[in-house]
Amino acid sequence: MPAPSRPWAVVVPVKGGSSAKSRLADPSRPALATAFALDTIMAALATVGVERVVVVTSDPVVATLVRALDPGDRVVDLVPDPGVGLNAAARAGVDRARAEHFHRVAVLLGDHPSLTSTELEIALAAAATHRGAFVPDAAGTGTAMVALAAADADPTTNFGGGSAARHAAQGLARLDLDLPGLRLDVDEVTDLEAALAVGVGQHTARALRATLTIVQATIHSTGDEGGQALLDDGSLIDWDLASVAGSGLRHLRVGQRVSVELDDEDRRARRMWIVGIGAGQVIS
Numbered sequence: 001m002p003a004p005s006r007p008w009a010v011v012v013p014v015k016g017g018s019s020a021k022s023r024l025a026d027p028s029r030p031a032l033a034t035a036f037a038l039d040t041i042m043a044a045l046a047t048v049g050v051e052r053v054v055v056v057t058s059d060p061v062v063a064t065l066v067r068a069l070d071p072g073d074r075v076v077d078l079v080p081d082p083g084v085g086l087n088a089a090a091r092a093g094v095d096r097a098r099a100e101h102f103h104r105v106a107v108l109l110g111d112h113p114s115l116t117s118t119e120l121e122i123a124l125a126a127a128a129t130h131r132g133a134f135v136p137d138a139a140g141t142g143t144a145m146v147a148l149a150a151a152d153a154d155p156t157t158n159f160g161g162g163s164a165a166r167h168a169a170q171g172l173a174r175l176d177l178d179l180p181g182l183r184l185d186v187d188e189v190t191d192l193e194a195a196l197a198v199g200v201g202q203h204t205a206r207a208l209r210a211t212l213t214i215v216q217a218t219i220h221s222t223g224d225e226g227g228q229a230l231l232d233d234g235s236l237i238d239w240d241l242a243s244v245a246g247s248g249l250r251h252l253r254v255g256q257r258v259s260v261e262l263d264d265e266d267r268r269a270r271r272m273w274i275v276g277i278g279a280g281q282v283i284s
Contacts, residue, residue, distance in 0.1 A: 007051035008124050008147075009102035010044040011093030012037065013086060014057040014066075014110040031207050034062055036186055037110035039201025041066060043181075044108065045075055046117035049124060052102055054093040055110075056081050087157050094148070094155040103151035104128065109159065112144070113204035114181035114195045123147070123182055126175050133173040136164040138183045138194070143167055145182060196232075197257070205232035217269075219256045227252075229260060229269060237262065239269035247273040 014037040044053045055066050058081040070076035079096045082088045090107045097105045106124060108115075127133040127147030132154065135145045143163040148155065158166035168174055177183070181199075186192050195204075196216045208215055209231070217229040217237070226240035237260070244252070249272075252258070261271040 006104050006128075007102065008047075008049050008104045008106055009052035009054055009097035009100070010047070010050050010120075011054045011056065011090060011097060011105060011107045012041055012044065012110045013081070013089035013093060013107070014055060014059065014062050015081075015086075031210070032192075032204070033111070034059075034065065035201075035203040035207035036113045037062060038065055038069065038203040040108060040110045040112045040115055041069060041076070042201060042203070043112070043115040043117050043120055045069060047120045047124070048117070049121060051075065052077060052097060052100060054079055054097050056089045056093040058083065086159050090146075090157045090159065091155055094157075098151070098155070104147075104149050105155075106145055106147040107157055107159075108145045109185060111185045111187065112182060113186060113200040114184050114198040115201075116181050119179040119182045123175065123177055123179055126177060127173075130173040132171065133175050134164070134167040135175045135177055135179070135182060137185055138180070140164060140176075142185070144185055146172065196259075199257075200232055202233060205234075209233050214259060214261050217258055217260045217272075219252050219254050219258060222252055222254060229258065229272070231260070237267055237269055239272055243269040243272045247271075249274065 041053060041055060044050055053075055054077045056079045057063055063078055066076055066078065077096060079092050082092050094105050094107065123135055123145060124147060128149050131150040132148050134143050136142065137144045141162055141164050143159055146157050146167065158170065184191065184195055184198060186195050215231055217231045220230040220236060221227040226238065228236050229239055230236055258272050258274055260269045263270045
């Protein structure tokens with residue numbers, strides 16, 4: 001897909017701190033929330049047509065990690081969070097982008113660990129045909145992204161519960177795109193499980209490895225006695241026939257996505273299965 005004639009700036013508000021992603025109900029949630037944001041920002045940095053990523057945060061840890069993604073500060077611009085809510089943070093980012101003469105500005109919340117640069121490129125290309133547009137979340141009631149292609153489009157955003165209806169009432173075009181990584185924002189454990197099924201970025205995968213024994217993997221090789229699986233953080237582990245006993249799986253093929261319970265040393269699969277297959281498995 002060719003680069004658009006006018007570049008985009010992408011604004012990513014990141015709350016950070018100990019209160020981030022409080023609904024995850026996991027002691028590691030601050031680290032996970034930071035990882036979600038870093039993977040979101042990395043996807044934006046890699047997107048064709050995006051020439052500025054404005055990160056709005058007052059968390060010094062997040063700011064330091066974001067700077068490491070963009071040595072020399074060539075693309076990333078850090079803006080302090082005004083501290084009066086998500087939409088005020090989004091507005092601060094939009095104002096900074098417009099002050100830098102970016103006519104096209106998108107706002108993307110920092111909780112999309114499954115987002116890819118290809119998905120974001122597709123979404124921005126679709127949004128460029130409207131003065132203002134939004135992509136609803138996976139449930140269809142919230143908002144994953146607001147994109148303002150017109151330089152004089154109203155910079156007000158209305159993120160929060162039920163925001164899709166508010167953005168539509170604001171006159172933004174609704175874009176129901178088939179982009180699961182973009183539309184999947186992680187607020188609760190069930191959202192994280194869905195993100196793992198889609199695939200997550202390297203920061204999220206690494207954070208999960210540090211805190212969880214159950215991770216996602218892709219079958220890398222198979223043989224008569226087992227094989228190897230590639231974890232989402234890029235490391236290989238061994239699996240044997242005992243690890244799939246009782247899983248309901250008869251044949252595993254290279255490239256197949258599986259859930260894995262690791263052993264105490266994170267080197268072998270203690271148990272391996274596919275969600276929805278086998279005794280006790282349900283698809284929610």
